[in-house]
Amino acid sequence: MKIKKRNISTYLILVIFGLYMIFPFISTALYATSTNWSNTLLPKDFTFQWFIELFQDPNFISAVTRSVTLTLITLAVVLVVMVPTVFIVYMYFPRVDNFLKGLVLMPYAIPAVILATGLLRMYSGSAIPMYAVLVGGLFVGSLPFIYQGVRNSLEGIHSRNLMQAAEMLGASKLQAFLKVIVPNIKLGLLITTLLIFSGFFGEFVLTNLLIGGRYETIRIYMMRRMNENGHLASAVMVAYFLLLIVISLVITRITSSKKGVSNSLFKRKQHKQEQVIPPLSLKQLEPAATSEVKSNNEKRRKL
Amino acid sequence: MKTERFNKIWILLIPFFLLAALFLVIPMVLMITSSFTSETTGAFTFGNYHEIFTNPFYYQAFLNSGMISIFSSIVGLALAIIVSCALTNLPEKIQDKLTVYINVAANFAGVPLAFAFIILIGNSGALRLFFEGMNFPLLEGFNLYSWQGLALTYLYFQIPLGILFIYPSLKKIKKEWKEAAFILGASNWVYWRKIGLPNIMPSIAGTFVIMYANGMGTYETAYALTGSNVNLITIRIAALVSGDIYARPIIGSTLAVVFALIMIVILILSQTMLRRVRRDLA
Numbered sequence: 001m002k003i004k005k006r007n008i009s010t011y012l013i014l015v016i017f018g019l020y021m022i023f024p025f026i027s028t029a030l031y032a033t034s035t036n037w038s039n040t041l042l043p044k045d046f047t048f049q050w051f052i053e054l055f056q057d058p059n060f061i062s063a064v065t066r067s068v069t070l071t072l073i074t075l076a077v078v079l080v081v082m083v084p085t086v087f088i089v090y091m092y093f094p095r096v097d098n099f100l101k102g103l104v105l106m107p108y109a110i111p112a113v114i115l116a117t118g119l120l121r122m123y124s125g126s127a128i129p130m131y132a133v134l135v136g137g138l139f140v141g142s143l144p145f146i147y148q149g150v151r152n153s154l155e156g157i158h159s160r161n162l163m164q165a166a167e168m169l170g171a172s173k174l175q176a177f178l179k180v181i182v183p184n185i186k187l188g189l190l191i192t193t194l195l196i197f198s199g200f201f202g203e204f205v206l207t208n209l210l211i212g213g214r215y216e217t218i219r220i221y222m223m224r225r226m227n228e229n230g231h232l233a234s235a236v237m238v239a240y241f242l243l244l245i246v247i248s249l250v251i252t253r254i255t256s257s258k259k260g261v262s263n264s265l266f267k268r269k270q271h272k273q274e275q276v277i278p279p280l281s282l283k284q285l286e287p288a289a290t291s292e293v294k295s296n297n298e299k300r301r302k303l
Numbered sequence: 304m305k306t307e308r309f310n311k312i313w314i315l316l317i318p319f320f321l322l323a324a325l326f327l328v329i330p331m332v333l334m335i336t337s338s339f340t341s342e343t344t345g346a347f348t349f350g351n352y353h354e355i356f357t358n359p360f361y362y363q364a365f366l367n368s369g370m371i372s373i374f375s376s377i378v379g380l381a382l383a384i385i386v387s388c389a390l391t392n393l394p395e396k397i398q399d400k401l402t403v404y405i406n407v408a409a410n411f412a413g414v415p416l417a418f419a420f421i422i423l424i425g426n427s428g429a430l431r432l433f434f435e436g437m438n439f440p441l442l443e444g445f446n447l448y449s450w451q452g453l454a455l456t457y458l459y460f461q462i463p464l465g466i467l468f469i470y471p472s473l474k475k476i477k478k479e480w481k482e483a484a485f486i487l488g489a490s491n492w493v494y495w496r497k498i499g500l501p502n503i504m505p506s507i508a509g510t511f512v513i514m515y516a517n518g519m520g521t522y523e524t525a526y527a528l529t530g531s532n533v534n535l536i537t538i539r540i541a542a543l544v545s546g547d548i549y550a551r552p553i554i555g556s557t558l559a560v561v562f563a564l565i566m567i568v569i570l571i572l573s574q575t576m577l578r579r580v581r582r583d584l585a
Contacts, residue, residue, distance in 0.1 A: 013389040017382075021408045021463070024419030027429070031422045039432035077322075085319040088312055096316070106327065108513075109566045111520025113537045117544045117559040118330030121337055121552060136326030143323075173312075204413055204523045209545050222414045223527060230422065237415040248407050252400065 025241065032234035050235040060236065063221035070207075070217060071200040074138045075193065078146055081139075083189065086150040087181065091163060104147040107140060112205040115140060119210060130211050137206045142196050149192030153185035191251055198247050202240070331563075338557040351557040361539065361558060365565075368536040371450060372518030375457035376465075380511055382458075383465025387473050390466070402470065409463035413523035420447060420456055420528070448529050456524055461514050468513060472506035505577050512573035516566055536562055 032050055034043030054060050089097045107115070115137055123133045159181055166176035182189075204219040213220070218240060225233040341348040355361040390398060423430045425447050434441045445451055476499060484494040522537040531538050536558065543555030 007392065010389045010392040013385060014393075017386045017389075017462075020459075021405075023423075024411065024416060024459070027423050028415065028419045031429075037422075037429050038427065039436050040429065041433050043429075081318045081322060084315055088315055092312055093316075103323065103327075105570075108516060109570050110331070110563055111516075111522070111537065111566070113520065113522050113540050114334075114559045114563050115327070115330070117540060117552075117555055118334040119326065120544050121556055122330040122333045133326070136322060139322055140327045202413070205541075209541055212545070219414055219523075222418075226414065226418050226421075226527070230418075233418060234422070237418065240415070241411075244407060248404070256399075 032238045067218040082146045116209040153188030157184045334556045338560045364536040364539040376514035379461030387470040405463045412460040414527045417527035468510040
C-alpha cells in the first residue's frame with residue numbers, strides 16, 4: 001500500500017519534470033512545421049516548406065560544412081595530442097599527472113568568455129590566423145572531457161599491468177601502446193569522442209567572439225536566422241537536435257553493447273580456460289592419446 | 304640507460320604543453336598584465352581596477368550575474384534532488400536510458416533554448432497570445448527579456464546538470480541503511496537528517512558550486528535571449544572585447560581577471576569546505 005503511494009508521487013514528479021524538459025523541443029518542432037502559429041494553443045496547419053527552403057539555402061549547407069570541418073580538425077588535434085599525453089603521464093609521470101589534474105580543471109574556473117578575452121588580447125592583429133586560435137581555444141575547452149575520458153578508460157583496463165605484460169613479452173613501448181592499449185580503450189575513446197563532437201558542433205561563444213560573422217558555423221547561422229525568420233530557424237534547430245539525438249543513441253548503443261562485449265569476451269576467456277589444452281608431459285602420455293597430443297600441438301602452433 | 308629512455312618519452316609531452324601554453328597559460332598571463340596597463344599611455348597602473356570598482360555599471364554586472372546564478376542554482380539544486388530521488392525509485396533499465404536523455408537536455412542551452420522560450424512566451428509568443436485571447440492573466444507582468452526570463456531559462460539547463468551530479472551519489476545510498484534505521488525506530492525525517500543527508504552532503508555542496516559556476520559563466524543563452532538588455536558580467540566582457548563601437552579591450556581584460564579570481568576563490572573555498580565536511584564524516 002505504502003509502496004504504491006510512493007510510486008504515484010514518483011511518477012507524478014517525473015511526468016511533470018519530463019513535460020518541462022520536453023516542451024521546448026515540442027514547441028520548436030511545431031513552429032518548424034507550421035506556416036503561421038500565433039494565438040492558438042496548437043498550430044493550425046502542418047508543412048515541410050521550411051525544411052525544403054532550408055536545404056535549398058546554400059548558406060545553410062556551407063554553415064554545416066564549416067561546422068563539420070572545424071569540428072573534425074579540432075577533434076583530430078585533441079585526439080592525436082591528448083591520448084598519448086594522458087597515457088604517458090598516467091604511466092610514467094605521476095607527479096605531472098597530479099599537476100595535469102589541476103590544469104585540466106582550469107576551463108571550469110575560466111568560462112569561455114574569459115578564455116576568449118585572453119586569446120583576443122594575445123592574437124588579434126597577430127600573424128597567427130584566428131582560425132588556428134579558435135582550434136586552440138576549443139582544444140583547451142575540451143581538456144576536462146578528454147582527460148577524464150582517457151584516464152577513466154586507462155584505469156578501467158588496468159593498463160599498467162597490460163603494459164608490463166606486453167613489454168615482458170618483448171614488445172616495445174610504442175608497439176604495446178598501439179597494439180594493446182589503444183584497441184582496449186577504443187570504445188571508451190569513441191564515447192568521449194562523440195561527446196566532444198557534439199560539444200564542438202554546437203560551439204558558439206568562442207567562435208562568435210574570435211571569428212564572428214566571418215566564419216558562420218551552424219550556431220551562428222541559427223542566431224542570424226532567428227532574427228529573420230523564426231520558422232526557418234526552428235527548422236534548423238530541429239535538424240540539429242535530430243543529429244544530437246542520433247549521436248546520443250549511438251552512445252547508449254555503444255555503452256550497452258560495451259557491457260555486452262566485455263561480458264562475451266569474459267565468457268570466451270572462461271570458455272578457453274575450461275577447454276584448456278592438456279600440457280605436453282610425457283608422463284601423461286598414453287598410447288591412445290598420441291593423436292590428441294598431436295592435434296593439440298598443432299592447435300598450439302596455430303595460436 | 305633508463306633515464307635516457309625517459310627523456311625520449313618526455314619529448315612526446317611537448318605538443319600538449321606547447322598548446323596549453325599558447326592557448327591557455329600565456330593568454331591568461333597577458334590578460335593579467337594588460338589589466339595593469341593604462342589604456343592611453345601603456346604604463347603600469349591600477350587605474351583600470353579603480354575604474355571598474357567605482358563605476359556602478361560594472362559592479363552591477365557582477366551583482367546581477369551573481370544573483371541570477373545563486374537563484375538558479377539553489378532552486379535548480381532543490382528540484383534536481385527531488386527528481387533524482389524519484390529517479391532512483393524507477394526500474395534499473397529505465398534509469399540508465401533516462402540519464403542519457405538528461406545529458407542531452409543539459410546540453411540544450413544557448414540559442415535553441417532561448418528561441419524555444421521566445422516562441423512560446425516571448426512578446427508575441429503563442430502561449431502568451433493564447434492566454435491573452437482568453438483573458439487569462441497567467442503571463443501578464445512576466446517579461447521574458449529580463450532577469451525573470453533569464454532565471455526561467457537558466458533553470459532549464461541547471462536542473463539536468465544538477466541531476467547528472469546528484470543522482471549517482473543518491474544511488475550509493477543503500478536500501479539496507481534505510482531498513483536498518485527504520486527497524487531501530489527512526490522516522491523518515493530522522494533517517495534523512497541523520498543518515499541520508501550527511502552522506503550526500505559533500506556531493507550536494509560540490510554540485511551547488513558547479514551549478515553556480517555554470518550560471519556565472521553562461522553567455523550564449525543570455526545573449527540570445529536579451530542581447531545586452533540585462534547587464535551581466537559575461538555579456539559586459541564580451542561587448543568590451545569584441546564590440547566594434549565601444550570596444551575597450553583593456554577594461555574587458557580587467558573585468559575578466561576579477562571574474563576569473565572570483566571563480567577560482569569559489570572553487571578553492573568549496574574544495575576546502577568539502578574537505579572539512581568529509582573530515583566531519585570520518
